């Protein structure tokens with residue numbers, strides 16, 4: 001094809017790639033959507049943004065000094081509040097998705113910076129967003145992707161940014177992050193205490209776990225929790241809807257075809273793999289309502305989902321679930337629910353990087369080589385299909401990356417040995433979790449000592465503390481945010497009195 005024609009074709013090709021064929025999980029789509037909406041919140045159009053982008057050269061292999069290859073890592077900086085070179089630096093650590101300008105304007109760093117005259121910096125995780133090394137997402141390259149590499153980048157960024165912005169050696173750096181990046185914030189303090197003075201780790205699943213069946217245990221409990229609009233009837237109705245669907249899918253072509261149109265699946269539901277894929281997407285829909293409960297931008301929270309599921313006793317819960325599907329597809333602007341296993345596998349095998357949002361292939365690689373976190377339906381209380389097994393998900397590591405189930409199991413053990421799991425033994429780390437959030441079971445939920453403190457916020461979901469405050473926030477969340485600010489004050493006072501102490 002002539003170059004000019006190729007250029008003209010470009011946008012068309014892109015548009016079709018972004019269409020129906022993308023099988024990305026509904027859960028990660030919901031996460032992206034919530035983040036996008038919150039990033040736009042309160043944005044003042046036409047005003048110059050104080051967020052500036054920058055690039056740092058980082059070694060591709062920080063653990064091998066004879067390897068000279070390097071790549072550009074993106075960072076964002078907001079100097080608007082920074083008053084003196086020995087003022088604090090608030091570092092927002094990036095996780096498994098791209099970072100935009102809101103990473104230095106919002107969240108704890110952006111919100112707390114004015115009071116403390118802090119410099120706000122964010123660092124995009126290597127291999128995500130625009131910080132992908134040359135060579136892309138090829139398997140040979142992905143061996144330079146791990147939390148340990150990401151932490152080495154944080155350390156080297158502290159050194160380089162200090163030089164670029166004339167940051168004083170006595171300036172305390174405070175790490176912040178949510179979810180996987182929350183773990184990174186805690187681990188940055190654990191592994192580089194001479195560089196990171198303290199850290200706030202929000203919803204950080206520091207314990208790697210192969211079979212994460214407790215995720216659905218919490219989903220089940222949260223659906224039954226009146227504090228967020230759930231009820232035992234709602235929990236049972238969700239279980240009934242899934243069980244009806246699961247049975248219907250095994251019944252034969254006619255029922256399968258009828259179900260395909262009723263649940264708005266993109267393709268036929270005749271082979272078990274595709275049925276399992278559909279069930280998994282729907283599990284993500286319910287899991288997303290729980291994980292992002294009450295957050296701005298979420299199409300459906302526990303209260304809304306329970307309302308739909310229980311709305312019509314005559315029609316039954318499956319019809320309520322169909323209404324929920326309709327609503328979520330509409331909000332995410334999707335024509336139908338992806339239901340092709342082959343499509344999902346092809347997407348994980350796709351090595352072209354995606355500049356915006358969650359990096360599905362990269363994150364899946366990190367689960368296979370570090371964390372596991374495979375959500376299964378083993379617990380008796382799990383309201384979903386029992387088809388979602390550990391072995392099926394481990395098979396995917398083999399299929400996509402050629403990694404054996406044994407190697408994944410070993411990797412998870414190694415991660416916990418390296419970081420200490422739920423007893424990391426760090427100092428000056430505050431772990432913040434919500435008890436509605438399924439991830440809180442893998443975090444530190446109780447203080448492990450005077451300087452490794454923890455808060456478990458009642459009625460609060462995943463990373464809610466990092467979201468912009470809302471008038472409707474539960475009291476526990478309002479108090480939680482206040483306590484984070486208090487903790488920060490204590491750390492910064494300590495830094496003033498005793499700047500040299502580790």
Ligand SMILES: *[C@@H]1O[C@H](CO)[C@@H](O)[C@H](O)[C@H]1NC(C)=O
Nearest residue numbers: 061063064065066067068069
């Ligand atoms: C370190 O880098 C050099 C130069 O690229 C390479 O030859 C060597 O195999 C690397 N060592 C390890 C342990 O990766």
Ligand SMILES: *[C@@H]1O[C@H](CO)[C@@H](O)[C@H](O)[C@H]1NC(C)=O
Nearest residue numbers: 079085162163164165166167
């Ligand atoms: C840092 O200090 C140097 C020398 O004192 C100065 O030239 C430079 O402009 C300063 N940079 C910033 C970002 O303040």
Ligand SMILES: *[C@@H]1O[C@H](CO)[C@@H](O)[C@H](O)[C@H]1NC(C)=O
Nearest residue numbers: 310311312313314315316319
């Ligand atoms: C429930 O479904 C039945 C049958 O489709 C319908 O006649 C009725 O109006 C519905 N009730 C509500 C409250 O939506």
